[in-house]
Amino acid sequence: SQTIHQWPATLVQPVGSPLSLECTVEGTSNPNLYWYRQAAGRGLQLLFYSVGIGQISSEVPQNLSASRPQDRQFILSSKKLLLSDSGFYLCVWTANTEAFFGQGTRLTVV
């Protein structure tokens, strides 16, 4: 079956510390993968999307970066977190007209 895993579920990090969020997909090959960030009560803002290994497109210039070292692995990173990086991060995989969501990561930068 097709599944998507995202971790960690919650994270509290100090300003200036690094970040690594990981997302893996099972049951499919060559998926389109996305990282979104969501502010409280608002829609999802597309941060990065990837159509294949090593192929990353950035939608919003910012303090974050993404990498796709393997076909079914998508990583969101930062070298130095800012307070404004706090939010709810979702990894998403799309197949045809349907989207599959990771569990989400609640990141609080303090």
Added chain:
Amino acid sequence: TQLLEQSPQFLSIQEGENLTVYCNSSSVFSSLQWYRQEPGEGPVLLVTVVTGGEVKKLKRLTFQFGDARKDSSLHITAAQPGDTGLYLCAGATGNQFYFGTGTSLTVIP
């Protein structure tokens, strides 16, 4: 860049009232979805529309895809407290998948 703009952003209504949420864009989408999201969880798919002018009904919810496939609407009849949540539209175009800005709905008993 937010390709999909939703309105209204916030909506608070009494139980039994009707409401409509709009999702607008200047871009054409091959398909458009509507999701409902609870706090701290991922969105849950409500419906997918793929044909311009398509209308789909899901109990008290009616979804319409614009003729030009650039916009959509969600109409809820006789809203109930259980309808409370964040409603998101999402559109697929090429390899990109965009979500709307969201509409936070509160239905007061």
